[in-house]
Structure formats: C-alpha cells, structure tokens
Amino acid sequence: MTGVLEGVRxxxxxxxxxxxxxxxxxxxxxxxxxxxxxxxxxxxxxxxRVSDEDASGVTFLQVNRNKKCLTLDPTTEEGREVQRRxxxxxxxxxxxxxxxxxxxxxxxxxxxxxxRPDIILVSNTCFGxxxxxxxxxxxxxxxQAMCGNMHLSxxxxxxxxxxxxxxxxxxxxxxxxGAVVALLARRQTGRGQEVQGALLGxxxxxxxxxxxxxxxxxPNREATGNRGQLNAPSDVFATRDGxxxxxxxxxPMYRRWAKLLGETHWLEDERFGTDxxxxxxxxxxxxxxxxxxxxxxxxxxxxxxxxxxxPAGPVYTPQQTLDDPHVRQAGFMQEMQYPxxxxxxxxxxxxxxxxxxxGTIRSRAPLLGEHTAEVLDRLGYAPEDxxxxxxxxxx
Numbered sequence: 362m363t364g365v366l367e368g369v370r371x372x373x374x375x376x377x378x379x380x381x382x383x384x385x386x387x388x389x390x391x392x393x394x395x396x397x398x399x400x401x402x403x404x405x406x407x408x409x410r411v412s413d414e415d416a417s418g419v420t421f422l423q424v425n426r427n428k429k430c431l432t433l434d435p436t437t438e439e440g441r442e443v444q445r446r447x448x449x450x451x452x453x454x455x456x457x458x459x460x461x462x463x464x465x466x467x468x469x470x471x472x473x474x475x476x477r478p479d480i481i482l483v484s485n486t487c488f489g490x491x492x493x494x495x496x497x498x499x500x501x502x503x504x505q506a507m508c509g510n511m512h513l514s515x516x517x518x519x520x521x522x523x524x525x526x527x528x529x530x531x532x533x534x535x536x537x538x539g540a541v542v543a544l545l546a547r548r549q550t551g552r553g554q555e556v557q558g559a560l561l562g563x564x565x566x567x568x569x570x571x572x573x574x575x576x577x578x579x580p581n582r583e584a585t586g587n588r589g590q591l592n593a594p595s596d597v598f599a600t601r602d603g604x605x606x607x608x609x610x611x612x613p614m615y616r617r618w619a620k621l622l623g624e625t626h627w628l629e630d631e632r633f634g635t636d637x638x639x640x641x642x643x644x645x646x647x648x649x650x651x652x653x654x655x656x657x658x659x660x661x662x663x664x665x666x667x668x669x670x671x672p673a674g675p676v677y678t679p680q681q682t683l684d685d686p687h688v689r690q691a692g693f694m695q696e697m698q699y700p701x702x703x704x705x706x707x708x709x710x711x712x713x714x715x716x717x718x719x720g721t722i723r724s725r726a727p728l729l730g731e732h733t734a735e736v737l738d739r740l741g742y743a744p745e746d747x748x749x750x751x752x753x754x755x756x
Contacts, residue, residue, distance in 0.1 A: 364391015365718045369544065371453045372397055373428060374468060377405045378501070378526055379485050379560065380457030381424040382533035387453070387540060388427030389711040389720030395447070395736055396428045400754060402729045414701025415728045422699060422706050422726045424533075430727035431736045432756050435466050439755035446740045448476045453540055457485045457558075459498065470555045479551060481543045483536050485558030494561075501526040501560060508564035509571055517583045532563040534712075585643070593639040593646035594618070597676060598654040600662050604676040607650060607666065610636060614671060621669040622653055683707065697725045730756075 369392040373384035381396070388394040398406070402416075409418040431447075434440040444467065448454065456468045463469040463484065470482045487499025505511050505522045515521030539556035547553055565572065574580060582590060589595030592610045609618045615633075619625050633639045639646060654662050659675055666673040675681070682688060696705040711720030733756050737747050750756045 363723075364389070364721070365715075366390045366392040366541075366544075369393065369452045370450055371395070371455060372447055372451045374454065374456040374458070374466070376403050376457065378420060378424055378529035379532045379536070379558065380455050380483075381405070381421075382530055383457075383483060383485075383536040383540065383558075384455045385424050385426055385428065386534065386537040386711065386720070389722065390715075390718070392453075394428040395732070396425060396430045396727065397433050397444075397447070398430055398729065400432045400434050400730075400756065402432075406729065411703070411706070412699055412701035417699065417701075417726065417728075423708055425726035426697070426708060426722050427724055428727055429732035429736060430730055431733050432730040434755050437753065437755045439750055439753050441467060443737070443740070443742075443750065443756065445476055447736075448473055448480065450740070451477065451480060452544070453481045453483060455483045455536075455540075459486060459496065460490055461496070474553065477553075479547055479553040481540060481547065481553045481556065483540045483543075483556045483558070485532055485536055485560070487560045489559035489562060490557060499560065501528040504528045504560035504564035507561060508568040509575070510564065510568045513571060513582055513584050515584050516586055520584070527567075528560050528564045531567070532558045532560050535563060588643050588647050589640060590643060591640045592636040593643040594650045595640070595643065596647045596650065598647070598651050598662075600654045600657055600659045603659040605654065605659055605662055605673050606676060607671065607673045609639075609646075609671060615639065617669045618671050621665065621671065622649065624649065695722050697722065699725050700728060 366387055369387070371384050371387050371392045371394045373381060373394055373396045375381040375384060384394050384396070405418075406421050407416050407418060408420060410416045411419055411422070433443055435444045454468060454473055456463060456466075458466075458468075460469065464472070467473075468482075473480045473482055487503060488494035488497055502522050505528055506520070511520040511522050514523070536556060536558040539558065543554050543556050571582070575582075587597040587606075589608070592608070595608050595610075597604050597606050609615050615636075616628060619627050627633055632642055657665070663673055663675065677685065688694065693710060694707045695710050696707050699706050706725070708722055710722060713720070734744075734747050737750070737756065738744075742750070747756070
C-alpha cells in the first residue's frame with residue numbers, strides 16, 4: 362500500500378494555499394491529486410520564484426508536491442467537456458474560490474453532482490457563505506485582523522499580523538480533515554457532500570479563548586508586545602548574542618524558575634500566587650528575566666534553563682532554523698530537486714505523523730502542464746485529440 366487514501370482521486374482547482382495545501386495533505390497519504398491549472402499558469406505559481414525553468418515560487422513548491430498538473434480552460438466548450446470527464450472519475454474536488462466563481466466554472470456542488478452524484482466538494486472562502494460578508498473576497502491577513510488576534514499582537518498603537526500565513530495553512534488542514542470524514546460518511550451512506558472551510562472561522566477558533574474572556578469578563582486587554590498576559594515570565598529576552606523566548610506556566614515550573622534566579626522569596630508573595638496573577642505583574646517578571654539574560658550568551662542561558670527544566674528556546678532567523686540540528690535530523694524536512702532551481706528545495710514533510718501509515722512526499726511539484734497528455738490519455742483522448750485541444754487553447 363502506498364497510502365491509506367490510495368485509489369482516491371482528487372481534482373485540485375485550488376489556488377494559493379488554503380486549497381492546494383488541503384489537496385497536498387491528501388496526496389501525502391496516498392490520494393492521486395491532479396492540479397487543474399490555467400493554460401498560462403495560475404497566479405499562485407509565480408510568487409517568490411526560485412526556478413528559472415517555469416518560474417515556480419517557494420510556496421507553490423511546498424503546497425503542490427505529490428500532484429500531477431493538467432492545464433485547462435473550462436470557459437471553452439472543449440475545456441468544459443474535459444472537465445466533465447475528469448469530474449466523472451473523481452472522488453473529491455478541492456476549490457477555494459467564491460461561490461460565484463464556482464458557479465461560473467461549473468464547480469459548484471449542484472453542477473458537480475449532476476455529473477457524479479456521490480462526489481465530495483471541498484471549498485473554502487475567507488468569510489464563509491452565510492452572513493453579511495458571505496460574498497466578500499479576502500485573504501489570510503484579513504482573518505487575522507478581524508478575529509481580535511492582531512489587536513493583542515504588537516503594541517497598542519501598532520497591531521501586528523503574523524508574517525507566516527497560519528490561517529491559510531490551518532484552514533487547509535481542517536478542510537483535509539473534513540474531506541476524510543466526508544469519505545468515511547460516503548462509505549456509510551453512499552452520498553457525497555460539500556465540505557466548507559472559512560479563514561475567519563479558523564482564525565476565530567484560534568482566538569476563541571480571548572473572545573470568550575472578553576464576552577464573559579470584558580477585560581478589554583491591550584497588546585503588550587511579546588510579553589504574555591496570562592502567566593509570567595513569558596516574553597522574549599535579549600542575551601549577549603541573540604534573543605530567547607521563555608515561558609513559565611504552572612506552579613511547579615514557577616518554583617523551579619524562582620530557585621534558578623534566586624528569587625525564592627517571590628514564592629511567598631501573595632501577588633504571585635497563580636499564573637493569572639503572575640501575568641498581571643508580567644512587567645516585573647520580564648524586568649528580572651531581562652537582567653538575568655543580559656549577563657549570558659544564548660547558549661549559556663538556554664543551558665541553565667534546560668538544567669532547571671524551564672522551557673526556553675532561541676529566536677531564530679530562517680537560516681538558523683534550517684541549520685538547527687534537530688530540524689535537520691528529526692525528519693521535519695525533505696530535500697527535493699526542482700528543474701531550474703539553483704539548489705535542493707527543503708520541503709516540510711507531512712506535519713502529522715501516523716507511525717503505522719505515514720504520509721510521504723513521493724514527487725516534487727509539477728511543471729506547468731507536465732502531465733496534461735498523460736491525464737487526457739487516461740480520459741480516452743487520442744494523441745491527435747490532445748493536439749486539437751492544445752491548438753484550440755482548451756488545454
């Protein structure tokens with residue numbers, strides 16, 4: 362067996378991250394994934410390019426491994442017929458685009474089920490399909506902004522979004538879970554269904570503790586930079602040659618920290634009796650920790666904290682992350698070659714490990730249209746038909 366989803370065919374009409382990464386995760390576990398891309402290439406292929414051969418970008422390489430690529434223009438009559446044949450052979454269609462676009466391209470659930478009644482459609486949008494924003498366009502950053510998280514990141518006069526698009530990647534993972542659940546449901550009922558993800562819904566889930574707190578207690582919190590507000594010390598501190606992150610949560614850990622810093626008298630201070638109360642006095646804890654770290658190098662500080670079993674880690678640059686021996690040896694990354702790229706591409710492997718049936722990266726991201734002839738052949742198109750479709754601009 363090459364994967365638990367072997368025999369499942371996925372059509373990936375997605376773009377950027379939330380759709381393609383969902384399909385890639387299904388591909389990691391054995392599904393056959395066909396990326397259906399614009400004849401001239403999707404917009405997401407050309408962002409932050411590393412390859413001169415087909416101008417593919419870094420995000421594209423990560424979220425499109427284990428896929429074949431078919432170019433297609435479904436707005437043409439010939440292209441729409443190719444799409445109909447494809448859908449008839451598919452188990453799952455992934456398409457992260459607005460409902461209006463789905464309908465225009467014949468990828469809405471009603472159109473798909475008219476071709477294959479038990480098909481599963483996995484769609485996601487920024488705001489979902491219901492409510493006042495149901496037809497608005499949006500991206501990861503908007504979901505970060507509107508879930509309350511950005512307000513509590515950075516500083517009171519400067520909300521900060523995360524550089525990494527965590528909402529996109531998280532939504533894709535949730536949609537992959539939904540696709541697998543829908544497959545199991547189809548085995549039980551014989552019926553397909555639509556799986557809908559929403560970037561804002563994902564962001565609200567991650568921000569739910571602060572939203573619940575606001576609804577119930579109304580603390581109206583303001584941003585405090587890297588300093589946490591629910592426990593202490595919880596902050597980023599400068600060492601003699603870098604920065605480290607320290608998190609102290611729970612009474613046993615707090616006791617070990619106080620002993621390490623020679624502040625055992627704080628253990629009897631009524632102001633610091635709980636995580637919450639220590640968080641309320643976080644500035645005092647950060648000031649003490651700042652002085653301690655300033656006297657040590659990063660390695661020295663981390664060694665002492667590790668010996669005291671206090672969680673801490675270095676604040677890395679991207680290059681330092683790549684060079685970290687644990688990252689290199691623990692199997693988090695797999696290097697692959699890509700045509701035209703100046704060096705090996707370090708792809709992050711399947712982020713959840715199944716020890717019995719693991720996900721695997723079996724092939725690099727496809728070149729534009731690399732598998733068009735192969736896919737069409739399997740649909741019953743003769744070589745002369747393929748050439749005719751190409752001449753018509755349908756593929």
